[in-house]
Amino acid sequence: MLVAVLCLGVLSAYAFLYPQYSNDVLPFYMLRPMHVSAALFWIIGGAVSCILVFRRQVFPPGNFSPRAERSFILLWVTTIGVIFGAYAMRKFGGREYWAFPPWLSLPLLAAWGCLMWAYFAGWRRRERKDTPLYVWMWTTGIVAFLATFLEQNLYHIPWFRDSFLRELTVQWKSNGSMVGAWNQMIYGTSLFLMVRISGNEKIAQSRSAFFFYFLGLTNLMFNWGHHIYNLPTNSWIRHISYAISMTEWLILVNIIQGFKAKLAQDRKLRHLLSYRFLMASEYWVLLNLVLALFMSIPAINRYTHGTHITVAHAMGTTIGINTMILLACFGYFLRIDDLKAQGRKRVMKGFTIAQVSLVVFWFSLIAAGLLKAWRETGLGMTSFDEIMQPVRIILQVFAVAGIGLLIGLTMVVRVYWRAIGKMPKEMDYNMQGRHESRQRRGTKAFAEQVMNEEAER
Amino acid sequence: MLIFVTHLPTGADFLWRDSDPMRLVLLLLCISCAAYTVFVYTRGDAGGDKIPSPSARAGMDVWQAKNCQSCHQLYGLGGYMGPDLTNVASKGDAYMRAFLEHGTSRMPNFHLSDTEVAQLTSFLQWVNQSGKSKVPADAVDWTGSYSIKP
Numbered sequence: 001m002l003v004a005v006l007c008l009g010v011l012s013a014y015a016f017l018y019p020q021y022s023n024d025v026l027p028f029y030m031l032r033p034m035h036v037s038a039a040l041f042w043i044i045g046g047a048v049s050c051i052l053v054f055r056r057q058v059f060p061p062g063n064f065s066p067r068a069e070r071s072f073i074l075l076w077v078t079t080i081g082v083i084f085g086a087y088a089m090r091k092f093g094g095r096e097y098w099a100f101p102p103w104l105s106l107p108l109l110a111a112w113g114c115l116m117w118a119y120f121a122g123w124r125r126r127e128r129k130d131t132p133l134y135v136w137m138w139t140t141g142i143v144a145f146l147a148t149f150l151e152q153n154l155y156h157i158p159w160f161r162d163s164f165l166r167e168l169t170v171q172w173k174s175n176g177s178m179v180g181a182w183n184q185m186i187y188g189t190s191l192f193l194m195v196r197i198s199g200n201e202k203i204a205q206s207r208s209a210f211f212f213y214f215l216g217l218t219n220l221m222f223n224w225g226h227h228i229y230n231l232p233t234n235s236w237i238r239h240i241s242y243a244i245s246m247t248e249w250l251i252l253v254n255i256i257q258g259f260k261a262k263l264a265q266d267r268k269l270r271h272l273l274s275y276r277f278l279m280a281s282e283y284w285v286l287l288n289l290v291l292a293l294f295m296s297i298p299a300i301n302r303y304t305h306g307t308h309i310t311v312a313h314a315m316g317t318t319i320g321i322n323t324m325i326l327l328a329c330f331g332y333f334l335r336i337d338d339l340k341a342q343g344r345k346r347v348m349k350g351f352t353i354a355q356v357s358l359v360v361f362w363f364s365l366i367a368a369g370l371l372k373a374w375r376e377t378g379l380g381m382t383s384f385d386e387i388m389q390p391v392r393i394i395l396q397v398f399a400v401a402g403i404g405l406l407i408g409l410t411m412v413v414r415v416y417w418r419a420i421g422k423m424p425k426e427m428d429y430n431m432q433g434r435h436e437s438r439q440r441r442g443t444k445a446f447a448e449q450v451m452n453e454e455a456e457r
Numbered sequence: 458m459l460i461f462v463t464h465l466p467t468g469a470d471f472l473w474r475d476s477d478p479m480r481l482v483l484l485l486l487c488i489s490c491a492a493y494t495v496f497v498y499t500r501g502d503a504g505g506d507k508i509p510s511p512s513a514r515a516g517m518d519v520w521q522a523k524n525c526q527s528c529h530q531l532y533g534l535g536g537y538m539g540p541d542l543t544n545v546a547s548k549g550d551a552y553m554r555a556f557l558e559h560g561t562s563r564m565p566n567f568h569l570s571d572t573e574v575a576q577l578t579s580f581l582q583w584v585n586q587s588g589k590s591k592v593p594a595d596a597v598d599w600t601g602s603y604s605i606k607p
Contacts, residue, residue, distance in 0.1 A: 019538070019563045019564075020562055020563070024565075028527065028538050029524050029527040029528050030524075092521070092522060092527075094521025094522060094526060096526065096534070096535070099527070161517075164587075165501075165502045166498070166501065168532070169502070170498065172534070210479065214482060221486060221489070221490040221493070227534070228532070229533075230533040230534075230589075230590070231588065232605045234500060234501055234502070235604040235605070238602055238603070239600075242601070242602050297601045298592075298597070298602045298603050300601075302591075305533040306533035306534075306537070306541055308537060311537070377591060
């Protein structure tokens with residue numbers, strides 16, 4: 001799915017720049033929803049896969065409802081196939097993120113129901129005392145996704161469609177919160193991985209970790225309004241969202257404060273490929289958080305809204321943060337650190353190409369956005385073609401960087417794909433739910449053993 | 458539905474069972490979010506019941522069915538391939554019709570029927586009256602926020 005996202009992204013970029021060559025075959029209005037939906041399915045599907053695998057190491061052994069799990073996979077994958085078929089036939093629902101015909105929400109909803117059934121079968125058996133934070137985050141993410149998905153579909157009730165402004169408000173309210181929902185799932189898996197790699201369970205039980213969980217949850221619930229600052233809604237929606245979003249400065253301060261400790265840990269664990277991906281995601285969190293904080297100030301948003309800076313934020317978070325965390329998690333349970341030197345080298349090369357490309361990609365989008373904002377809002381230019389003329393030159397750099405990203409991440413995916421075949425059948429993370437080394441992996445002794453093995457290698 | 462029936466008692470029990478501060482905060486947050494959501498649904502629209510005319514409403518359906526927001530924006534929301542169309546109606550009906558009926562070098566011709574073109578122009582006229590694509594500089598106050606009077 002990741003490779004599909006990247007291919008569609010590159011095609012969309014070129015369809016955007018040179019529509020005269022693509023409008024007859026693959027027009028941008030068809031490629032964009034394909035790319036966006038594929039990205040969402042990669043992120044949500046990836047996060048759910050990690051949770052379904054990792055929960056077997058966290059929840060006590062027993063029945064994990066494999067039938068519900070299989071039903072989820074079957075329904076989810078089949079519906080994605082039908083959605084792409086609908087896009088290919090140019091059938092749309094006309095909504096951001098979920099642009100497919102509305103009836104396809106039903107099988108997706110049924111799939112999510114199966115997932116919840118399977119997940120809660122394990123969750124109910126958890127040890128109630130000292131439940132680690134990542135379990136709370138997974139649960140929050142799964143429940144919040146259901147709530148936001150239902151909210152996203154409220155427009156089927158005529159009262160919501162009676163007012164276009166209400167429909168747009170609800171659409172972006174649910175979209176904004178849904179991003180928070182999948183972030184809970186992904187950051188939860190990232191935290192789980194960090195605990196397993198470092199062998200320090202306290203990371204997931206500290207008071208500050210729980211404080212930031214609640215801060216994240218508050219933002220999930222109330223900080224969606226920055227999407228619709230320009231919408232002529234009542235002003236209190238704007239003011240509340242602005243006030244809530246400013247609490248994210250606390251997260252920024254916390255990241256900066258913990259940076260020294262992170263660097264020390266980085267020196268110890270940087271030989272682990274999964275950890276490299278995880279660290280890369282942390283740098284991208286920092287960059288995107290700074291960008292998000294500025295974009296959340298309405299006076300600045302007035303310039304950035306409707307420019308490529310918004311795209312930079314969306315791409316920076318989905319590729320730089322979400323994809324890097326997912327690749328770290330997949331790498332962990334595919335044991336890429338146990339691969340031969342050649343495979344590891346290929347992953348490292350792909351990782352480096354992807355990071356360099358992403359830096360160019362991200363900054364070129366910001367440059368394009370700044371230029372558009374300056375010409376449109378600063379200089380007050382009104383002709384769209386005139387505004388976009390110099391912007392398109394910068395976007396050519398962005399499109400080339402997109403090819404770099406495709407090459408880099410495909411190299412990583414190729415090694416991962418081959419590693420699936422080499423996966424030992426009876427590992428602790430397999431789908432049969434065996435737990436032979438479950439307790440050992442979380443210990444400091446285990447982390448030291450891994451490091452010693454790496455040093456010997 | 459079945460999930461709610463089977464898991465709701467566990468969920469309720471989980472939230473109410475003891476006075477763990479974490480559960481209490483979670484419960485308070487959920488209640489606040491639910492209350493805020495109802496408030497947004499019923500009071501968020503600054504203009505009250507702004508129901509577009511039947512023609513504008515049909516235009517809204519055409520807008521969504523043709524996935525116009527993939528390339529264009531309304532109130533700054535949507536794709537960046539083409540211009541923001543919030544106030545395009547201020548340029549006149551003929552201007553809009555020229556694009557809708559023939560497309561451009563960058564925009565494909567969607568072969569819209571006369572009715573669809575009329576509905577879309579009606580919808581865009583309504584959008585033009587409802588708001589602005591850009592926030593004027595003097596609307597920003599000392600807090601860094603602003604108010605938009607529709």
